[in-house]
Amino acid sequence: MRWRPWAAGVALIPVALYVASPWLATHLLPHILARSGVELRELVIGYPTLRGVAVERFALHARGVQIVGAGGRITYRLPQLWHGRVVEVSLDALTIHYGGDADVAEPEGGSVALPQFWQLIPADRVTVAALQLDSTAPAVTARGSLRFDADALRVHLDVNSPLLPIPLRFDTSTFPDGRLTLALHDAQVAHPLLELVGRPDVADGVVHVTAQLALADAPLHLLAAYAGATAASGSVAAQLSLTAPWPLGVDATWKVLDGTGQFTAELTGALEELPFVKARLAGELVLHDGQVDAVLATNSVVEAEVPGLALLFTPRAAPRLTATVDQPVTVAMSDGLWRVDDGMVVSGMKLRSPLSLRARGAWRADGASELVVQSMDGAPRLLARGAMLAGGGEPRLGVKGRAVLGGRSLTLAGTVLGMPDAAGEVAVDFDASMPWPDTSALDATNVIVEGQLRATVAGRFSRTRTFEAALTTDYALRAGHVTATVAPGAHFELPDDAVQVSTLAAVSIESDIAFRQIDVKPTEFKLALPAFELSEQSISLTDALVSLTGATRRDALLTVDLRARAQGGRDGLPVLVHARHNLETGVGEGSLTADWRWNKPLLATQLPRWRAIYDVDDGTLQLAMQSEWRTASVAPSLQAAGQLTLAASHAHYDDYLVSGLAVAAPFQFSDGSLVVGDSDVRMGSVDVGFPLTQIGLRLAVANDVAQIRELSGSVLGGSFSAEAFSYSLVRDDAQFALRLRGVALRELLALEGEDIEGDGVLDGVLPVTINADDVMVVDGRVAARAPGGTLHYRSGAAASMAKTGVGFVFQALEDFRYDVLDAKVALASGGNLELAVKLNGSNPAVEKGRPITFNLNLTESIPALLTSLRAAQGITDRIEGKLAR
DSSP states (O other), rough: OOOHHHHHHHHHHHHHHHHHHHHHHHHHHHHHHTTTTTTEEEEEEEESSSSEEEEEEEEEEETTEEEEEEEEEEEHHHHHHHHOOOOEEEEEEEEEOOOOOOOOOOOOOOOEEEHHHHHHHHHHEEEEEEEEEEEETTTEEEEEEEEOOSEEEEEEEEEEEEEEOEEEEEEEEEEETOEEEEEEEEETTTEEEEEEEEEETTTTEEEEEEEEEEEEHHHHHHHHHHTTEEEEEEEEEEEEEEEESEEETTTTTTTEEEEEOOOOOOOOEEETTTTEEEEOOOOEEEETTTEEHHHHTTTTEEEOOOGGGGBBTTTOOOOEEEEEEEEOOOEEEEEEEEEEEEEEEEEEEEEEEOOEEEEEEEEEETTTTEEEEEESOEEEEEEEEEEESSSSSEEEEEEEEEEEEEEEEHHHHHTTOTTOEEEEEEEEEEEEEEEOOGGGOTTSOOEEEEEEEEEEEEEEEETTEEEEEEOOOOOOOEEEEEEEETTTEEEEGGGGGGGOOOOOOOOSEETTTTEEEEEEOOOOEEEOOOOEETTTTEEOOSEEEOOOOEEEEEEEEEEEEEEESSSTTTTOOOEEEEEEETTTOEEEEEEEEEEESSSSHHHHSTTTTTOOOOEEEEEEEEEEEEEEEEEESSSOEEEEEEEEEEEEEEEEEEEEEEEEEEEEEEEEEEEEEEEEEEEEEEEEESSSSSEEEEEEEEEEEEEEEEEEEEEEEEEETEEEOOOEEETTTTTTTEEEEEEEEEEHHHHHHTTTOOSSSEEEEEEEEEEEETTTTTEEEEEEEEEEEETTEEEOOOSSSHTTTSHHHHHHHHHHHHEEEEEEEEEEEEOOOOOOOOEEEEEEEEOTTTTGGGOEEEEEEEEEEEHHHHHHHHHHHHHHHHHHHHHOO
């Protein structure tokens, strides 16, 4: 039979298709797949048979995902193939690599019912003998197998990653009726870390899920690593019962879950800046509409060491705080919001003054926040609210609030400052802003804080020193720079020490955040200082005025310049003080200078309630002193040296007038001991009723003893002097011999009035003893120089008593020519002077001038005599006039 040409052509068509099928697959499939965004990079297949086709190798790339398969075979039956299904798809190896491309699109919304999955796969069986999943970002590798059949879809994977401290084993099974099981194991142990079972309820349109979580050892380390912990031990367990809508949405997340559960945790580890954290937690979980509420059970506790609070603790005690739940506390989480309700009690353990406070708060990822801390009695201690700040530039979080310290919280803060018994209240208002949400970039240069501090506190520095303080301060922190202004009227008091400080002007302070660079601007404050004894009277400086020129700190160096006055007002004379102190070495140095001129009694005007009997009425004073000190050593020390120069036109002691007083005294002070160097003291005159003039002496003081030498002066036409002697400042006593030379008898007798006069020159020695307020002379002697002199007594008593023995004496003394005048002198305590006088001589008009000897015993009250002399001369009136000016 002869074939027709067209019949032969038709027969060749299937033959040609069979022969060309590998070529057609490699050239047509890329165009078809490209429409779906899939690039076919490699495809090696064999010739199809009646039972199947071999796929030796294929490689696909789509949106950062590379899929490589090898050793594949598609098995089919022609009737099934005619209906679009195959018997089996098997692969020896399938590798899926995800490279982390940024352009991978998110899946669109929608829903998929898992039972439909069996209808979407056009094969009765799918097997992958070696399934490998690789990811570079994050670095994860998973190896396992996959099997799909009419009963279930089963996936087994062993997961490894540098991010995981342990390898994990992942087994999941999905069934046609929608059931799902998942088990996550530590690959090195048998017990599961997570077991999950899901059971759809098609009638109610939900899926029921039960899950159990049990973490310990290495898996717990994994969980701790994600929480930022550096170490962890213990266990975490949870049981959950959840429901979700069915069919599941493709975009469904945990937000569609509703359910409850229980959890327990026993943990010990460390977090950043917290070297020790220990927690014992238990409670219930509630999930609803995307919110998770964890209800912490009573007696749940978290304990942590806080090194930043080390100053609050007693020596060698761990700085540890404890948060305890004394009533169920709800911790809510939803859409970036964290909220902690009432019931958390934060306490200090092993503190010098333990503290317990209640705390609650809320935090959102967008920066909205609220924190409330209150004392156990309900009084608020910290109220703070935050919100994102509008405006250009970097996003910032603004926080406003108030912190109040009182009761136990103030006691705790006082402990830090060395005032463990502080009581009262400190309120701090603050308005702050900071970068958000990148809190890792926080530093002093991009945080802004400003507000006001008000404090009224009292307490104790030590067992013997209490304090009281009241102040209002505005403050600000900007670009790492702190400014503060203390309002006028701020008050600080040490009642036990009788010290008070009150600001008279605002005190402005500028500093860096570390308080290593501090500047205090000029200001004034008033001081009240403790009383001190001077001349047996108590002096209190209740209105001392200090003008601060400036105070600075540069790293460890503190510098202060000020002008101090013993009292306010125009009569206050200033002392200039400059001091430098190294806070690290405890070594300092300073200077004190004064240059005073006055025309009123100096001590009475400068020292309130000065009532001593002596003062310097007008003159000038220069004082210059340099000092050094050490405070860091076991035995603190102070060394000082200086020069005092005084020039006074007038001074007084009681109603004794002093003129032309001049003192030049170098001095040294060493650890509480005063040393006055060789000093020159001059007085033009001292009017005690008769003038002492041209007085001078040299003075030195050491070990509370004054060494006096070169004492000399002029008196009644002659002079007095003394050899060097010692004067005890502690006992107020001294002994010395006062020598008189060339005293004119005429001037001495003039002190007794107009009835007696005479002439002659007297010399003598008076052994003087000073004992407190008493001046005594024992065995003193005064005698006239040869050839003697005359005495003339004209009282009229001689005529009236002519016939008596006493009349003879008066008659002889009317014109007595003596050649011997010798007196023994004794000055008793209280000022009673006793003179035993011996006179040898004659009167030419009495008994033809025969020699006469008189022995006279005279008694006189020296204080009364001098008082009468000064009164007669108006000295007292002149001194009172000085004081009244």
